[in-house]
Amino acid sequence: MSEYPTTPLEQAKMLENILVSACEGPVADTGMYQHIRAELMQDTTLRPLLPEFVRTCRDLKHFWGYIKDFAPKWEPRRVHVRDGMTPLFDHIEGTHRSPVDTVASDVLQKFDADGVHVVWEKALARRHTDPDGAITSARTLLETVCKRILDEAGETYSDKEDLPALYKAVATKLQIAPSQHTEDAFKRILGGATSVVEGLGSLRNKIGDAHGQGGKPVRPSARHAQLAVNLAGAMATFLVDTWAVRSQ
Template identity: 45%
Template sequence: MITLIEKVTLLQQILIARATHKHAENDIDEFLKLRSELISQQSLKKIIPSILKTSRTLDQFWEQIKQKFEHYSERRNYIYSEFHPLLEYLENDTNAPSDQIVTNVIGRLDSGYIHIAWQKALERRTVDPEGAITIARTLLESTCKHILDEASVEYGNAPDLNHLYRLTAKQLNLSPSQHTQPIFKQILGGCTSVIEGLGALRNKISDAHGQGKLNVKPSSRHAELAVNLAGTMAVFLFSTWELRNEPDVES
């Protein structure tokens, strides 16, 4: 199966061939197919080459490139520079070992929506920090609802994340008030603070709400923190739920 980076590289080669009069007849259809697939990748929209956004066909690209540059070498260098950010992003392995741990746990669930939410969160950490923070909270909301649904616990029509987590923590015996040991109360209180912090971060600097004149823009490190925390909490909640539902093993 051809990878995304191979498809992007092929697109670059097709454009260079057209810009230097070396294109083949089947390049027209191949360009249309590959361009359509790449443009549909919302997580990459900020680093997709501008020439792909403005050129819907090879003929449109040709009209632009021949007016912009006279020499082949200039055209090639321009195309290389346009594709460089996207190829550099795709070539860098942005997945940490912890990403795979979360992916494995979520993969055991029968919820396609949660699978998609986690993949979107991973994809957006670098290229769309605001969107990543929004989807990180969505992941936690979906996690809590999934567990509460399986436990047949009602949570209302439009609960906020904090309410969902309180219900879930109570169901899983993870509320600080359900424990007497200071260390467990401290750790579980920290989990509650993480949930509250992610909700507040999403409301403050994500793309979920409109911003005023002095708005704050999150960076990729903010998004990475939010996604990693959300993934870690999702694993903790799902693992606890699975453990509580394991049948007793007779010795």
């Protein structure tokens, strides 16, 4: 298939064009849609960014059944498709990426590509589309980093230990616990780092998607998720960099 798009951006553009055209009526040939959809669905980073109608519609016949009921006219259907594709384009084009994203991605990729880095990418992908999930991923990132460092250091921990307990063990091992320093400036900075970790754990428990909530649940916005993910990324990078120095 010589005209098949090879990059995620090209695939996203063609997918959008196919869907916009399909808003006008039933489409018999759905091969290209199915190929692009299958490839994007296999990407663990991009899949959560796909609009729900792409994730649930296996071919254009299913999409037509969905879109014709969404609105009777073509233009509202097209707007719906373009709006649904926006998070995917924003991620691919880097619209919502910040400097810490790149730095943390590089450090965490080198540290543990199959474990830590996958969780980090999931947190990044969820920030603007699934704030609850992003906050949960932010805590999972720090838990995974702490456990990975403790494993490499030959230290033991139980499955019942929560994030603050894991971080305390890692901080002590890396000599970054506030109590291990006498300089007031360092004690303040490292105490702040401890507070960040404890705050992320508390935020996730209060408004993340890891626990059921009562009749008036507090829902985080994208800015809350952005803050949580950026803080987790900065802390994870700090821990990994410190471990790299201490373990030499």
